[in-house]
Amino acid sequence: MSDIEKAARDAVDAQANAEQVALILAILQAQQLTQKPVQPAAPVRSGGHGKWIAMGVAAPFLAVTLALSVMAFALSAVALTVCVLVLRGLWADYQRGNKS
Known part of the structure; x- marks a missing residue:
């Protein structure tokens, strides 16, 4: 060939x-x-209720924690103010010569 x-x-x-x-x-x-063209599957929505339940349970605890923090801050501010006033009075007495 x-x-x-x-x-x-x-x-x-x-x-x-x-x-x-x-x-x-x-x-x-x-x-x-x-x-036929294939339709894309709809996204699965899961956990919709659990998220809201968790927020409903956690929100009161967060609110109480925030309230206690604000009260502790206010109490410490009052205590600091009283301490400063007492020390100022003692210092003024010391400066005047009234040692008691």
Whole structure:
């Protein structure tokens, strides 16, 4: 078999392969046209109630903690004020010479 015959047979085989590929592509395109488009699934919503229940349970504890913190701050401010006033009075007495 000569090189020309081999080239001719390869050309015929290539043509047959090209026709098969074209036929397969046509079949795939026809299948895509006849199929319904796939709808994306709706996202699953989970944990909607648990989140609100947890916030409902945690909110009162947070409110009580905040209230106690504010009361502790106010009490310490009053105690500091009384301490400063007493020390100022003692210092004034010391400056005047009234040591008691």
